[in-house]
Amino acid sequence: MGLRPSEIRPGRRYTPRRTQWVQEGPSIVTKVDAGNGVHDPTNRPAAVVLTRMTSSRLPGKALRTVAGRPLLGYAIDRLRHASVVGAIVVATSDDPSDDPIEAFCRSEDIAFHRGSLNDVAARALDAARSVGAEWWFRANGDSPLLAVDLYPDAVEVAASVPGVELVSNVHPRVVPPGASVELIRSDAMQRALVHMNDEEREHVTMHLYRHDDRFHIERLGAGGIVAAPGCRLVVDNPDDLERFAALITAMDHPHWTYGTQDVLDLLQRITS
Numbered sequence: 001m002g003l004r005p006s007e008i009r010p011g012r013r014y015t016p017r018r019t020q021w022v023q024e025g026p027s028i029v030t031k032v033d034a035g036n037g038v039h040d041p042t043n044r045p046a047a048v049v050l051t052r053m054t055s056s057r058l059p060g061k062a063l064r065t066v067a068g069r070p071l072l073g074y075a076i077d078r079l080r081h082a083s084v085v086g087a088i089v090v091a092t093s094d095d096p097s098d099d100p101i102e103a104f105c106r107s108e109d110i111a112f113h114r115g116s117l118n119d120v121a122a123r124a125l126d127a128a129r130s131v132g133a134e135w136w137f138r139a140n141g142d143s144p145l146l147a148v149d150l151y152p153d154a155v156e157v158a159a160s161v162p163g164v165e166l167v168s169n170v171h172p173r174v175v176p177p178g179a180s181v182e183l184i185r186s187d188a189m190q191r192a193l194v195h196m197n198d199e200e201r202e203h204v205t206m207h208l209y210r211h212d213d214r215f216h217i218e219r220l221g222a223g224g225i226v227a228a229p230g231c232r233l234v235v236d237n238p239d240d241l242e243r244f245a246a247l248i249t250a251m252d253h254p255h256w257t258y259g260t261q262d263v264l265d266l267l268q269r270i271t272s
Contacts, residue, residue, distance in 0.1 A: 044084055044086030045135040045136050045155065045183060046089060047136065048089055048127045048128050048133075049075055049076065049090045049091065049139045050123070050124055050141060051090060051091070051092055052092055052097075052141075053097045053101060054098075054117075055142075055236075057238075058236060058237050058241060061235060061241070062092075062101055062141045063100055063104060064235075066245045067249070071142065071235055072144075074144035075139060075144050076108060076110060077256050078148050078255070079139065079148060080256075081256040082148035083152075084152050087111065088111065089110075089111040089128070089130060090105050090111070090113070091112070091113050091114075091115065091123050092114055093114060093115065093116065094115060094116070095117045098114065113126055113130045118201070118202060119201045119202075120201060120203070120204050121192070121193055121196060121200070121201045122193060122201065124204055125189045128186055129186060134187075135184070135185055135186070136183070136184055137151060137154075138180075138184060138205065140180070142236055143179070143180070143233065145178065145179075145244075145255065145258075145260075145263050146179075147175065147178075147180070147181055149223075149259040150169065150175075150225075153220060153221075154167040154181050155183065157183075157218050157220060161216075161218055164218045165184075165216045166184050166215060166217045166218070167217075168182045168183075168217060168218075168220060169182075169220040170209075171209045171219075174220075174222040175227065175260070176233055176264070177234040178232060178234035179260050182205055191215075192208055195207065223260075224261065225261055227264050231264060231267065231268075233264075243267070243271070246270050246271075247270065250270050
């Protein structure tokens with residue numbers, strides 16, 4: 001498993017710790033360097049954080065604040081403390097509504113890529129390639145308590161099973177929403193994109209699951225995670241946001257020090 005350099009494609013990108021912008025044709029990009037894990041020298045998988053401001057159920061949810069920190073910031077915190085994660089890149093859209101996400105990334109010194117609003121699969125792949133990632137974790141910005149403690153298991157599977165292209169605990173789902181783990185090989189996503197319909201492009205990995213006879217998918221177990229029926233860690237509506245705020249309030253040490261089972265146990269205590 002490793003990261004490999006790739007050609008910078010059209011689109012707006014920012015690489016932390018570089019202030020010099022270069023012009024390539026009609027688009028403005030930055031040169032990729034080793035800042036913040038970009039082209040990570042330890043060859044760890046990247047993390048691609050998919051996020052946008054538009055949401056019918058919870059508008060602007062990416063930057064909704066809890067205890068003074070935006071939801072997107074919580075996800076980034078956990079990724080920064082994940083030892084198996086190299087580059088972190090936020091993949092948002094080129095729609096003006098997502099300008100605040102770009103501004104937040106700059107303030108956090110986090111790489112970002114802006115692409116199609118609706119073709120999320122292509123946006124994710126282009127973001128991964130902008131940091132030279134052969135392998136990358138799909139992370140969703142509406143999952144502020146990402147299950148990064150399960151990431152090492154996925155890396156172990158990817159490194160030990162010949163030919164694997166996707167490692168997942170999502171299909172079938174064995175953990176609550178918001179604790180998903182998907183470790184994806186860029187070459188597989190590129191092959192899938194050629195055949196994806198609009199629905200599959202919106203849902204990123206749907207095509208691979210629908211055609212698992214064409215892609216080598218390894219299912220990841222629950223990693224010992226036990227959750228109450230109907231439990232959710234995703235933030236998709238006002239009730240989810242209220243639940244997440246209650247979790248953060250109940251924590252007595254930094255959120256990134258809580259493993260997924262710790263979070264679920266705490267959620268059970270405050271909601272029972």
